[in-house]
Amino acid sequence: MSEETITADEPTRRDFIYVATGMMGAVGVAAVAWPFIDQMRPDAAVRAAGLPVEIDISAIEEGQAITVTWRGKPYFVRRLTGEEIAASGELGAGDMKDFQPSDERISGPADAENQWVVVSANCTHLGCIPKTVENAPEGWYCPCHGSVFDSTGRILRGPAATNLPLPPFVFASAETLVIGTETAGA
Ligand code: FES
Incomplete structure (x- = not known):
């Protein structure tokens, strides 16, 4: 066995x-x-929402503003006229509650005239989207509670206490603005 x-x-x-x-x-x-x-x-759309956005600015005319979206929030891209640049430069600390020199808010591509303003499109009072007033020193009017901003986004009057903030951005070329980075080619 x-x-x-x-x-x-x-x-x-x-x-x-x-x-x-x-x-x-x-x-x-x-x-x-x-x-x-x-x-x-995160799906592709969510991941893309946080990335810088490229904006073709070649068709934006002087005095015109467009609204773009970055990270789900709206931003104004405005091309100032010569009159708007001059008018904003004449405003001083006594004209507004959150003074900042206008030339610190106006920029542009290298070798081109500085005539661009890129700012948040959410009112700094309670977040409404102000209406663009073209070709005027009063650049934006917020219909919710009456805040008025100049053409560079500085608060002139109304309940908003601070200027429309500037996002990080860079002009990658004369025709291309990139919001979401301060480094060209990023
Ligand atoms: S949200 Fe713009 S004035 Fe109140």
Whole structure:
């Protein structure tokens, strides 16, 4: 009669069942967890929402402002006329509550006239979107509670206490503005 000897080093049928059960459990946990892990990954649109945005400014005429979106928030891009630049330069500290020299808010591509203003389009009072007033020293009017901003986004009067903030931006070329970075080519 032959006798089967089993040593501790040899896998038994019971060991195999334990191992197989454990592996199936791990696969099951992974299968259940994957939808949650996958759900936590930002989709392409969300990832893109945080990236800098390129804006073709070649068709924007003097005196015109457009509204663009970056990170889900609106921003004004305005090309000033010579009269608007002159009028904003004449305003002093006594004309506004959050004074900042206008030339610190007006910029442009290298080798081109500084005539661009890029500012948040959310009123600094309670966040409404002001209306653009073209070709006038009063550049934006907020219909919610009457705040008035000059053409560089500085608060002139009304309940808003601070100027429209400037986002990070850079002119990548004479035709291209990039909002969301201060480094050309980023
Ligand atoms: S939200 Fe603009 S004045 Fe109140």
